[in-house]
Every structure is written in structure tokens, then in C-alpha cells.
Amino acid sequence: MSTASFLVLFLEPVRAYLEEDSVSEILINGPSAVYIERKGKLEKVEAAFASEAALKAAAVNIAKSVGRILNEEFPRLDARLPDGSRVHAVIPPLARCGTVIAIRKFSKDLLTAEKLLQFNSCSPSMLTLIETLVKLHKNIIVSGATSSGKTSILNLVSGYISPGERILLIEDASELQLRQPHIVPFETRKPDKDGKGEVTIRDLIHSALRLRPDRLVIGEIRGAEALDLLQAMNTGHAGSMSTIHANSPIDALYRLETCSLFSGIDIPISALRSQIASAIHAVIHTARLPDGSRKIVGVAEVLPLRNGEYNVHDIMRWRTRAIGADGKITGDFEICDYVPSFKEEADVAALPLK
Template sequence: MTAARPLVDRALLDDVRAHVGAAGTALDDTAVRDALRATGRVFGSAALTDLARAARAELTGAGPLQDLLDTPDVTDVLVNGPHDVWVDRGDGLRRVGLDLGTPEAVRALAVRMAAVAGQRLDDAAPTVDARMPDGTRLHAVVEPVAPAGAVIALRVLRQAAHSLSSLTAGGALPAQWQGVLRGLVTGRANLLVTGGTGTGKTTLLAALLSLVPPDERVLVVEEARELAPQHAHVVSLAARRPNVEGVGEVTLTDLVRGALRMRPDRIVVGECRGAEVRELLLAMNTGHDGGMATVHANAVEHVPARLEALAALAGMPRDAVAAQAAAALDVVLHLRRRGGRRHLAEIGLVDRAEDGRLTVRRAGSWSPGADPVADGAWGELDGRWAA
């Protein structure tokens, strides 16, 4: 088992922090290097580079976990204890031989990361859900809730910049569906991209946004900046959590409502998790066609129940959700992840049944290695949206 990278000397870290604070500059690599030189200690060029990186990881990053987070294919880093660290590189969880020392050291690491994210983590507030300065999602639990001392879960946010062609080449969607997907975007269909955690919802959404005509203005609302579509006119807005005093919060609901006043041609919500779904449905019902959003769901047929649950947080009754969603949404694109492979598994049409319930009719399904299957609603989908 590999021991964690030794922590930078605490006194040296205090000197670096004080120097950067006095200079009033951002705590980036250049500032850390300058601060290290200003301490009067002599470092070789290689040692200075390594120490600057380690110091920045300690001051603004994940300390001994930073090397794992910086690995290009890592999506999740999970710490169950000082000798129990796991990573996900897109093909399932794998244990890594990293020794973090003692339970007390893991707890101290969790507390420091929470502080870097502007949150509190202690006996009085033993759980935290926050974002690191680089956008990494942090969820941590300490004693007495976690008997092991501390449990840490980190989700790496990597900006997605794929195209439909590259996704097809990578086995994420069948070539036969490219024409329909292009038609959905150019035809200004309102799209809902669904799937479980880590199925590639953001990746597909970014690829679809790259197909939006260049003369359209796209307003993207996210909990943290993750979408990087290849488009000429994108305005990105990111939510902000409250600080340790509980003030300064800007919610997704606030941002979606505000985006309507910013002259959008399309409104995109990176992920609907709560009451903001009401604002999204209202926006799509007020002339803002071509909108897109992602929602967690296990299957196409579960989307109506998921929308009802989210909208209930905004006080919307079931009938109102069905009416608004059926009028606002056109197509559901559902992704799955099997054997480490993410793929577009189903396409469905949003509709309202005779009894008033919201439904999603399956139009097509696909599994990697097989030909796509046209289901009952495919003819309607293909006839209306095919490019």
C-alpha cells in the first residue's frame, strides 16, 4: 500500500497563506510559487514545482487525494477509512493502495476540505454537501454519524465536449439514431435527458447543444459549471450554496427564473433536482422551444413519477404537472450504464393518457452490439423529427 504524500509543513503553509493574503492575489500556482520563494527558503526548480503543487493541494484542494482527482479518467474518489480508498474510472469501483494514516487524519482532511468549500464540518454539523473551488462535489460525514472517523465521497466534474459522431464512434449511440437526434435539435424539440448517476447525461447534452444553430443564444443553468458545448453564443450560470453564515445562496430556481429575462433562444438546465422543474416547465410553455434538461430516472416509464416528485417540491399537484409536462416536453432520451459502458438505451415520446396521467411512450431501444429496435411510437418520432 502506498503511503499518502506527506503533508506540507504546517508552518510553511501558514507562511504561504499569509503571503498570498497580503498580496491580494488569487491562490493559483503562480501565487503559491511566489509565496514559497518569499519565505526565504531555497528550493531547486524540481522541488519548487512539487512543493507548489502539494501546497496548493493542501490549501485549496483535496490534499493526498488530489493526485487521484487529477487522473484524467477518474470520476469518483471514495474514502471509507484511512486504508480503504476507492476510485471509479468509468468501469466500476476499484480499490487503490493509498494509506491516509489514521482515522483522525481522514477526519482532519474532511474538515479542511469542507472549510475550503466554505462549509462547516464538526460534531455539531457532522455532514456536509459542498463544492470545492474546482467544482468537485464533496460529501463527507464524520463522527458520531460515521463510526470510522470520517467517510468522504468526491465526484469529479469534467467538462463534456463530445459530438454525436464521437459518441457513435465510442459506442454510446447507434449511427441509425444520429439523424433523429439532429432533427430533434434543429426542429426545436424540448428534450429531457434521463438516466442514473454516471450514465453520461451531461456528455450527451453537450453534444446535442453543439448542434444548435450558431445564431441562437443559449442560457445554461447548472449547479456547477460542467457543460462546455461547442457553440458560439452560450451564457453559463451556476448556482451558489450559502456560506457558513447561511447567506448568499443562489438556487437553480432563482437562475431559471432570471434566465427568462436574459433574452434566451433556448434554456438548458444541467440537472433538475428539485423545485426548479416548475420554472423549467413554465419556461418551455411560454414560447421557449428547444429547451433541454437532465433528470435522474431509472427508466423511461419512470420519468412521469420522477417529474411528479420533483414538482411536488414546488407545490404543484399531479394534474398540474401532467398538464404542464405534456405541453412542455416532447422527447425523453434515456441512458444506461452496463459493464462500464454508457449508452443511449431508449427514446420516448411524452404524452398524456386519456385518464389525464402523464406518460412516456417508448419509440426506440438499443443495446451496444445489436441493431436499434423500433417500438410502437417510432413512426411518429421519425416522421416528425428526422433530419
């Protein structure tokens, strides 16, 4: 079922945007403030709901349709709909402007390498480098801000895993669309209304490691599971990959540090840091530029710590050259004057670096 046909049952006032393919997100801040994202740009639109009661009823019905509860006691809904789109809703009084709903429409068109090149979201050399990183079983983190394209890029990166490998895929809400034949996908479970039955990413990593993975692919790292992933990466599960919310490749490493500490482990920060530096081999950083375009703005290698600090080196990056009167950004993808530490390894495997 398409996004439109499922959600229009509940959200008639925004039907036009549910049905328009170029709209990727619909953000409802109370009955009379609707924003949409089209081609990476946010804009306010005229659509409105008849009343707060009508909007809240719509949110409650969306929750019911997927077997979930949205009421005073459970005032927040985080749901994936049968069509793959994601809905988050918060009702008053927590949401002070009326019921708030954000819909991330499921994009039917997978962002393939060809499409990303066509959108100037990356360069052919970047794709070659990323393919080599995957083929060499490097552990990769895709970083970036909210909605910068992390999941889409993880989808691309995981696409380079060879079809013969056994991939254990763990997600909070199923989003990735891997095409390989040997995939074992898992999804976490939220606690029920009595707070029971929760299954976390940590639990699923624990299971995955006992299910003979060749590769672990984790949708997103947000908390203590960072530590489990790092330990897996450091103990023979090379070639694993995930995404993390961060503002730069180095910030991604600091975020992993913070997330690992959520687990309550008691190890010196210096030890944790060296574990991170040896576990992560490369960071692919994504961004949504001010003109709305999304790009891979950097591919960086993570080197061993230097004086106790992270040592990250760009291999390729995007450089903005000019911003036109219309706000359009021009620039190019640069290959940095830097020889990655895995050059020999790539040469031996006859894999190109650019």
C-alpha cells in the same frame, strides 16, 4: 490546474488515482477503505490514510481551499474545485465509518459524438435523431440513474443548439461545457453560515425568463424547480432541456410530477400530468450497464396522455443480445417500428429522423 495537481496537495495517499486518467471517481469511506471507478467499474484499492484525524484534516483543508466550512456545525461539504472536479464530504458522527469523501474527477476529454460512437454508447441514427429533436426545438429531458452519464449526454444534446441562439444555462455547480458563442451561464449559491443569501435554481429560472432566452438549459432537476421549467416549456420557451434522476423515460415523467409537487402548488394531479405531457416532447434515457459501459439506452417520444396516463413511445433503443463469460455485454441499437408524431415537421424542415 488539473484535478491531480490541486487535490494531491491534500490527498497524497490517493495521488496515483488522482493522476490516472482512466480513474473517474475516488470514494473514500474512512481512513482505510478506498474505492475507485475505472472504466465504469468500481474496485477496492490498497490506498489508506494514516488515521481518521489525517483524513478529516484533509477534508477540512479542501473545504477551506474553496472558501467553505466543514466542521461539527456544518458537517457536510458539497463543492466544486477550481479544476472542475466535484467533491462531497461528510464527517463523523454523521458518517459512521470515519470521514467520507467522494471525488468526481473532471474529465478533460469531452465526450464528443465521435467518442460516444467509438465507445458504442449510442448509434449514428440516435445522434441524427437527437440533432433533429434539438433543431426542431423539442423540449428534452435526459434521464438515468446516478452516474449513468446524464450530464455528459446533456452536454452532447446541447451541442446541437445552433450558434445563433441565446442560451441561458443554469447549474448547481458548473459542469456543462457548452461551446456556443452566446451563452449566459449561472450558478446557484448555497446559504451562508447564518442561513442567508441562498439563490436557488428556481430563482435563477425566474431571472433567466426575463433575460430573453432562446433556450433554457438546466443542469439537473431535483426539486420544485421542475414546475418552473415545465411552465417555461409550456409558455413559449420551446427547445429547453435538462436532466433528471429516473429509472426509465416514463419514470422521468413521474419524477417531474413529484418534484413539481415539492413547490407546494395546489393543482389536481390530472392537470399537472397533462402539463408535463405537453411540456416534454422527448426523453433520452441513459444507463450504466452491469459491465460498466454507459449508453443511451433509449430515445422516446412523449405523446398526449391516454386515459389520464402517460403515453411514451420508444423511437430507438438499445437491446442487449448476450452477456459473455467475462461479463461483457453485446447487443445493438434498434430503430423501433414507430413513426414519431413530428415526422411531418421534420420532413418540412428537411431534417432526417435516423
